[in-house]
Amino acid sequence: MTAPGPTEPRDEPGRLHQPVVTTLHSRVRPGDRHAYERLLHDLIGAATGHPGALDATVLRPGPSGRDYIVRFSFASQPELEAWLHSAEYRDRSDAIAPLAERVRAPVRRVGPEAWFDLDNVDAPAPHRMAPLVWLGIFPIALLSSTVFRPALLHLPVLPRVMLSAAVQVVLLTWVIMPTLTRLFRRWLHH
Known part of the structure; x- marks a missing residue:
């Protein structure tokens, strides 16, 4: 997983202080799944302990799969940005980076459309x-x-x-x- 850097939010400026979700989609390199799981557990623990964190959800692949989708929910865009700029995040994502490749760029959603953003694609019709x-x-x-x-x-x-x-x-x-x-x-x- 390449460490996703902060990106510009895709929502309107008036929604800056609404809950926001960012979704990361990574493909773990063959043979690195157990190491990735350990580091991902550490990353999620740090994220959910960060101010403004609401939730972290992991969609794991099946036994032979390699794709992971991780959703981080924060109370607001500024709190998500603070997490993405933190040393905690940078250190953990740097440790994970050699074990996986990013499949899609991180996407951020705000409000009800975030409910439907499970695989980092556009919101459904x-x-x-x-x-x-x-x-x-x-x-x-x-x-x-x-x-x-x-x-x-x-x-x-x-x-x-x-x-x-x-x-x-x-x-x-x-x-x-x-x-x-x-x-x-x-x-x-x-």
């Missing part, structure tokens, strides 16, 4: 994203109206809606959409 978002929102809305609403009826409307929306956004962003995009990956990019 809206007619494919919309049903998947609906599929993600439906169980949350159902759960919210049947479980959360009765439990929160004692609260005034504004705090009740704010709390319900916060739970829904967290579930959608960090649980449901990442799961759905993995399950429907081929269909999304077909």
Whole structure:
């Protein structure tokens, strides 16, 4: 994996302080998979401990495969840039570099389109994203109206809606959409 350097964000300036995802796609050199895994584990541990880090997800290849896709999520573009400019990142990516080659340049996404960026290609067509978002929102809305609403009826409307929306956004962003995009990956990019 060639150490990806900081690149210009592909999002609008007004979205600078929204969560951002960068995706790295690397092909491990034959025979270096175990060493790569150890160094990748160290890189992810350092990344998730960095200020503003939200998550790191690794899509590993099958037993005979060599392609790894790593998604790093940060709270904002400046926090991602701070990580990419840090000595921690530079040292770890320099250690990994001899073990793999970069397949595609890093891509950054902001907001809901980041849910669909699992293999570093352009976001899927809206007619494919919309049903998947609906599929993600439906169980949350159902759960919210049947479980959360009765439990929160004692609260005034504004705090009740704010709390319900916060739970829904967290579930959608960090649980449901990442799961759905993995399950429907081929269909999304077909």
